[in-house]
Amino acid sequence: MLDAYLDLLIRWNSRINLVADAAPDVLRxxxxxxxxxxxxxxxxxxxxxxDLGAGAGLPGLVLAIATGRPTHLVESDRRKAAFLTEAAARLDLKGVKVHPTRIEDATLPPIAIVTARALAPLDRLLPHAARLLETGGIAIFPKGRTAEAELAATRPAWTCQVERFASQTDREATIFRLSDIRHASPEA
Structure with missing residues (x-):
């Protein structure tokens, strides 16, 4: 099914520029x-x-395919939302729902896992994750070489439990799995 997704991505990318790197081997x-x-x-x-700012469905559609979980794709760009809707239909991903709206305006059920890739720095992602996650939920955010600086910038406004995982595809990247995300207590 990932090959069918790749074919759709290539076809649509030539029309609406979903991702910058368009060569099939690079996309894969x-x-x-x-x-x-x-x-x-x-x-x-x-x-x-x-998946917040789902764009081309990376990682939302990939995770929907790999895990079979119900997946909500939040994307404000109508053209990208149209791609996501088409891809979910063509790939028969019945558990995927596309929300063509800004993240701030998205009305979702309680969410167990929030993710976003190449959308915004952590200090802008954490408020969205905190609002959308159910109690005990986690956020999974892949980050590049500025990962630790982004994490440091969330302090002192936010606290969370942080797990770090080395990326298997980019040695300069880190994947954060964050839990217990909340506003930091104001100091007395």
Whole structure:
């Protein structure tokens, strides 16, 4: 099914520029396999995933394919949302729901796992994750070489439990799995 997704991505990318690197081998390695490694960090279960700023469905559609979980794709760009809707239909991903809206305006059920890739720095992602996650939920955010600086910038406004995983596809990247995300207590 990932090959069918790659074919759709290539076809649509020529029309609406979903991702910058359009060569099939680059799309497979740099984007699809990079996202596929996140599936190993998803705890067992069937609770829903939300991909914020889903764009080309990376990682949301890849995780939906790999895990079979209900998946909410939040994307404000109508053209990209149209791609996501078409891809979910063509790939027969009945558990995928596309929300063509801004993240701030998205109304979702309680979410077990929130993810976003190449969307924003952590200090802008954590408020969205905190709002959308159910109690005990986690956020999985792949980050590049500025990962630790982004994490440091979330302090002192936010606290969370942090797990770090080395990327298998980019030696300069880190994947954060964050839990217990909340506003930091104001100091007295």
């Amino acid at each position: 390695q740099r984007h699809i396999l990079d996202c596929l490694q996140l599936a190993a960090l998803v705890p067992p279960g069937s609770e829903p995933i939300a």
